[in-house]
Amino acid sequence: MTPMAGEADRYRVLLLGAQGQVGWELQRSQPPSVMLRALGRQDLDIRDVGKVRAAVESFRPDCLINAAAYTAVDRAESEADMAYAINRDGAAHCALAAQACGARLIHLSTDFVFDGAQSTPYQPGAAAAPLGVYGASKAAGEQQVREILGDAALILRTAWVYSAHGSNFVKTVLRLLAERDVLRVVGDQIGTPTWAAGIAGALWRALDHPDFTGIQHWTDAGVASWYDFSVAIQEEAVAAGRLQRSIPIEMIPTSGYPTPARRPAYTVLDKSTSYATLGPAPHWRAALRQMLAEPKEA
Numbered sequence: 197m198t199p200m201a202g203e204a205d206r207y208r209v210l211l212l213g214a215q216g217q218v219g220w221e222l223q224r225s226q227p228p229s230v231m232l233r234a235l236g237r238q239d240l241d242i243r244d245v246g247k248v249r250a251a252v253e254s255f256r257p258d259c260l261i262n263a264a265a266y267t268a269v270d271r272a273e274s275e276a277d278m279a280y281a282i283n284r285d286g287a288a289h290c291a292l293a294a295q296a297c298g299a300r301l302i303h304l305s306t307d308f309v310f311d312g313a314q315s316t317p318y319q320p321g322a323a324a325a326p327l328g329v330y331g332a333s334k335a336a337g338e339q340q341v342r343e344i345l346g347d348a349a350l351i352l353r354t355a356w357v358y359s360a361h362g363s364n365f366v367k368t369v370l371r372l373l374a375e376r377d378v379l380r381v382v383g384d385q386i387g388t389p390t391w392a393a394g395i396a397g398a399l400w401r402a403l404d405h406p407d408f409t410g411i412q413h414w415t416d417a418g419v420a421s422w423y424d425f426s427v428a429i430q431e432e433a434v435a436a437g438r439l440q441r442s443i444p445i446e447m448i449p450t451s452g453y454p455t456p457a458r459r460p461a462y463t464v465l466d467k468s469t470s471y472a473t474l475g476p477a478p479h480w481r482a483a484l485r486q487m488l489a490e491p492k493e494a
């Protein structure tokens with residue numbers, strides 16, 4: 197495709213982790229002003245520092261977006277080496293390549309860097325204290341990025357991500373609601389469900405804000421437990437005609453659903469700075485309604 201002069205191709209963006217939830221939403225919402233090269237894991241493994249550097253050197257992006265990550269929270273407990281190789285070392289490789297080529301780095305991170313002991317929203321500067329390997333490996337990745345690039349990089353933490361593409365809580369609950377007669381869901385972990393499409397929009401808008409850097413937070417607005425989220429998924433899916441019936445949903449404590457990784461009890465993130473810069477996000481339930489109104493992914 198021949199680039200048009202003028203408004204088009206103001207930014208050259210190299211996206212890594214292009215087949216993930218956020219990567220996929222970035223690809224399908226690519227603005228006309230962006231020339232995008234999108235690489236999935238099969239194209240480029242971020243554990244290979246030479247390949248990351250070569251990809252950045254050959255494309256010469258204005259901005260490198262690292263949406264690649266090891267995101268299997270429970271499996272990470274028994275695959276720590278792999279989690280660190282991708283989430284810590286891979287992040288460092290991105291930062292080094294961005295530094296060498298003078299590109300801006302946008303790196304994604306997670307609410308799981310926090311221990312969840314607070315009961316008011318976490319500020320971006322709050323101390324990280326991860327409970328599990330996944331959170332610790334992501335916190336180590338943030339630290340690498342900051343050591344290499346200082347405050348020049350944008351580290352955007354998000355949470356509870358879902359999308360029509362990939363595996364996530366919404367898709368799992370939709371399947372279970374269709375299969376089961378009753379669903380039991382944890383009610384004592386509080387956070388904010390976030391549609392990956394909204395994250396993609398925020399990331400694209402961030403291109404126009406080169407001074408929006410350092411650690412920042414982005415999720416949809418509002419607060420929910422996994423139980424609240426499940427109830428909303430059922431109600432919205434029935435309203436959208438995607439489920440033909442409702443089943444009882446019961447609230448259980450975390451202790452009733454043991455998992456290999458400990459999870460933080462409360463990870464609502466303070467988004468005042470990012471909403472002031474990039475514009476506000478919708479309430480999570482409005483975003484969920486919109487996602488469920490879309491045609492199912494083929």
Ligand SMILES: NC(=O)C1=CN([C@@H]2O[C@H](COP(=O)(O)OP(=O)(O)OC[C@H]3O[C@@H](n4cnc5c(N)ncnc54)[C@H](O)[C@@H]3O)[C@@H](O)[C@H]2O)C=CC1
Nearest residue numbers: 215216217218237241242264265267304306354355356357
């Ligand atoms: N999924 C969630 O609930 C949350 C995700 N995040 C963060 O948001 C970012 C995006 O997450 P999602 O899109 O949901 O994740 P995802 O798991 O859907 O996608 C991650 C992508 O990275 C790719 N990948 C894994 N190892 C790789 C490697 N060595 N080299 C290249 N690519 C590799 C995977 O193939 C996958 O396509 C990540 O940084 C994640 O830590 C933050 C909070 C919650």
